[in-house]
Amino acid sequence: MRELPRVVITGIGLASPNGDSLPQYRRNLLEGKSGVVPYNIRHVGDTFAGVCNFDPLRYQTRKEVRRGTRAGGISIWCAQEALKDAGIELASRDRARVGVYIGITEHGNVETENQIHEVAQYGFDLSFWSHHHNPRTVANNPAGEVTLSLGIPGPAYCLGGACAAGNLGLIHGMQMLQLGIVDLALGGGVSESIHTFGIFASFRSQGALARHDDASKASRPFDRDRNGIVVSEGGCLYTLERLDDALARGAKIYAEVRGYFVNSDASDFVLPSSKGQEACIRGALAHAGLGAEEIDIVNTHATSTKQGDEVECEAIRKVFSGTPTRVNNTKSYIGHTMGAAGALELAGNLPSFEDGLVHPTINVDNLDPACALDGLVLNEPARYSRGIDRILNMSFGMLGINSAVIVERYRN
Amino acid sequence: MTRDEIVLAIKDIIATIAPDEELGGLELEVRLRDQIELDSMDFLDIVMELRKRYGVQVPEEDYMQLATLKGCVDYLGPKLESKALVLTALKG
Numbered sequence: 280m281r282e283l284p285r286v287v288i289t290g291i292g293l294a295s296p297n298g299d300s301l302p303q304y305r306r307n308l309l310e311g312k313s314g315v316v317p318y319n320i321r322h323v324g325d326t327f328a329g330v331c332n333f334d335p336l337r338y339q340t341r342k343e344v345r346r347g348t349r350a351g352g353i354s355i356w357c358a359q360e361a362l363k364d365a366g367i368e369l370a371s372r373d374r375a376r377v378g379v380y381i382g383i384t385e386h387g388n389v390e391t392e393n394q395i396h397e398v399a400q401y402g403f404d405l406s407f408w409s410h411h412h413n414p415r416t417v418a419n420n421p422a423g424e425v426t427l428s429l430g431i432p433g434p435a436y437c438l439g440g441a442c443a444a445g446n447l448g449l450i451h452g453m454q455m456l457q458l459g460i461v462d463l464a465l466g467g468g469v470s471e472s473i474h475t476f477g478i479f480a481s482f483r484s485q486g487a488l489a490r491h492d493d494a495s496k497a498s499r500p501f502d503r504d505r506n507g508i509v510v511s512e513g514g515c516l517y518t519l520e521r522l523d524d525a526l527a528r529g530a531k532i533y534a535e536v537r538g539y540f541v542n543s544d545a546s547d548f549v550l551p552s553s554k555g556q557e558a559c560i561r562g563a564l565a566h567a568g569l570g571a572e573e574i575d576i577v578n579t580h581a582t583s584t585k586q587g588d589e590v591e592c593e594a595i596r597k598v599f600s601g602t603p604t605r606v607n608n609t610k611s612y613i614g615h616t617m618g619a620a621g622a623l624e625l626a627g628n629l630p631s632f633e634d635g636l637v638h639p640t641i642n643v644d645n646l647d648p649a650c651a652l653d654g655l656v657l658n659e660p661a662r663y664s665r666g667i668d669r670i671l672n673m674s675f676g677m678l679g680i681n682s683a684v685i686v687e688r689y690r691n
Numbered sequence: 692m693t694r695d696e697i698v699l700a701i702k703d704i705i706a707t708i709a710p711d712e713e714l715g716g717l718e719l720e721v722r723l724r725d726q727i728e729l730d731s732m733d734f735l736d737i738v739m740e741l742r743k744r745y746g747v748q749v750p751e752e753d754y755m756q757l758a759t760l761k762g763c764v765d766y767l768g769p770k771l772e773s774k775a776l777v778l779t780a781l782k783g
Contacts, residue, residue, distance in 0.1 A: 340711045341710040341711050342708070342709050342710055342711050345708070345710065346732070401743075406742065406748070407739070407742065407743065409739065410732060410735045410736075410739075411732065
């Protein structure tokens with residue numbers, strides 16, 4: 280097989296419940312600041328959510344915000360911020376060679392619920408059903424809105440990968456660069472899920488929606504008393520470039536994407552499988568040509584459900600037991616940002632290459648013995664004496680999809 | 692509604708669906724789409740708002756009647772005669 284070009288991350292645009300930029304987000308991860316707040320949504324009532332606070336009018340007109348979707352708005356914010364961070368002016372580029380690849384857990388529920396709610400006020404007279412429904416609900420909507428807003432005529436679409444989707448956007452962007460299909464990829468994932476009551480209601484019916492007296496403590500992976508997921512919105516898009524292109528323009532390089540793997544449990548609609556997850560981790564290590572002991576941080580997917588966290592810990596234990604690898608979790612601060620999770624949680628860890636710290640998993644008051652992994656960083660940041668060179672990010676989703684991405688500090 | 696109120700009703704609908712537009716200087720007899728940025732989806736929004744706010748159904752063959760503010764007043768006058776003005780975007 281021919282040698283594929285190396286691909287690097289040169290810009291990061293993000294919208295997190297606890298930060299609209301990487302520096303702010305990182306600071307809050309090191310200071311233990313949660314972005315989860317009390318939230319009320321129709322039919323479900325009072326619950327919790329991770330809510331983003333970026334200003335959509337920075338990059339969109341009021342009409343564009345009104346016409347588009349929240350996922351589209353988050354995508355536009357992230358794309359613009361990533362390009363700015365990367366120092367890339369699209370005007371000086373061949374825009375047809377720019378690809379937009381956005382992972383989504385789901386898309387369209389928000390608008391469909393809104394329309395059903397609307398026509399219900401009019402006795403289900405469908406002449407009140409909006410002509411905006413289809414363009415807002417098509418599965419490429421978030422990526423398509425980015426192309427409209429930025430005038431990008433290149434390939435742009437979404438990748439449906441349940442809660443593994445954020446990693447898929449990044450992986451696919453890398454592949455398209457390696458195949459020479461595009462010269463710049465905007466890849467990552469987004470989620471507007473907090474605007475659909477159905478997702479909250481479904482998790483609640485499943486017994487998997489977080490409950491707690493304190494919103495900031497509701498998402499508590501690995502804690503003995505964890506009781507479910509906090510649904511969050513968010514997004515993260517990376518500018519990805521071939522290493523040679525990035526070096527030629529003197530780009531700042533956050534990390535090299537060293538390897539990845541995607542597989543399926545093929546065992547259950549909802550329940551995860553440590554066997555499938557272990558295979559995914561081992562697949563990513565093999566793809567990167569690395570041993571487990573060479574990974575410095577494993578950023579877990581754990582969503583704060585009883586069974587999910589345990590299953591993941593079992594997979595991690597099998598691969599990383601006996602290694603000095605540190606393990607952490609970002610959902611403990613921001614809840615589950617669904618389609619954004621993989622990309623956004625990885626972003627929160629990239630500054631480790633610079634500051635040498637591992638952000639902790641917060642809200643662990645009583646560690647569940649089933650989750651007591653070697654190397655788990657709890658409640659306070661840890662400095663890793665040997666330095667941090669490689670991070671493995673995991674994201675899993677319903678129907679048994681697993682994804683893992685390994686990034687490495689870039690050294691020339 | 693009076694004719695002036697109908698103009699206000701239409702401007703309020705436009706202000707809702709095209710909130711970035713300046714509507715103060717709109718001419719009565721010039722096509723709306725030549726004065727402000729309105730596309731076909733916006734136009735369908737206007738028709739939808741007339742339906743929701745005033746219960747007025749505008750059949751597709753009559754859409755051209757709504758091309759100017761004066762056209763709106765002439766066409767909608769009889770249909771809105773007994774309706775009360777609803778202001779949302781321009782309220783206050």
